[in-house]
Amino acid sequence: MYEKYVKILKDHTLKITSPRLEVLKYLDEHHTHPNVEEIYSSLKKTHPSLSRTTVYNSLEILKKNRIVQSLAISGSELRYDIDERLHHHFICNRCGAILDISIACPNMDKTLQGGHRVEEVQGYFKGICKKCQTKEKGRSNNG
Numbered sequence: 001m002y003e004k005y006v007k008i009l010k011d012h013t014l015k016i017t018s019p020r021l022e023v024l025k026y027l028d029e030h031h032t033h034p035n036v037e038e039i040y041s042s043l044k045k046t047h048p049s050l051s052r053t054t055v056y057n058s059l060e061i062l063k064k065n066r067i068v069q070s071l072a073i074s075g076s077e078l079r080y081d082i083d084e085r086l087h088h089h090f091i092c093n094r095c096g097a098i099l100d101i102s103i104a105c106p107n108m109d110k111t112l113q114g115g116h117r118v119e120e121v122q123g124y125f126k127g128i129c130k131k132c133q134t135k136e137k138g139r140s141n142n143g
């Protein structure tokens, strides 16, 4: 079940280590844009010897190799995302959820025409997510 992640590391000529595989797997299975703390505390349950520093270092290496990307959406806290395609995000002001929005950036063509190579696009939409809106409606119907 780790084959997919072994291949990713190999393709980037990275050393295959257990923490790197675990971090990749976690991000692949949780498209919720977790921060280091979330990844660490979740992995620690099954890998008690894992340290926060190791998780952080693994993320940094994966980031350097453009396997994962980090988003500085909520203040200074970094959120991690394995989806390397360029995409935008929707942030819910109420529950803090960060959702992927797969729309092409309308400014991309112009940027590329300038001969630049785009490696990162950070577009954020903020509002109230569908879940929270449903919750709100439920409340007002009841009262």
Ligand SMILES: [Zn+2]
Binding pocket: 092, 093, 094, 095, 096, 097, 128, 129, 130, 131, 132
């Ligand atoms: Zn929400």
Ligand SMILES: [Zn+2]
Binding pocket: 033, 081, 083, 087, 088, 089, 099, 100
């Ligand atoms: Zn994302």
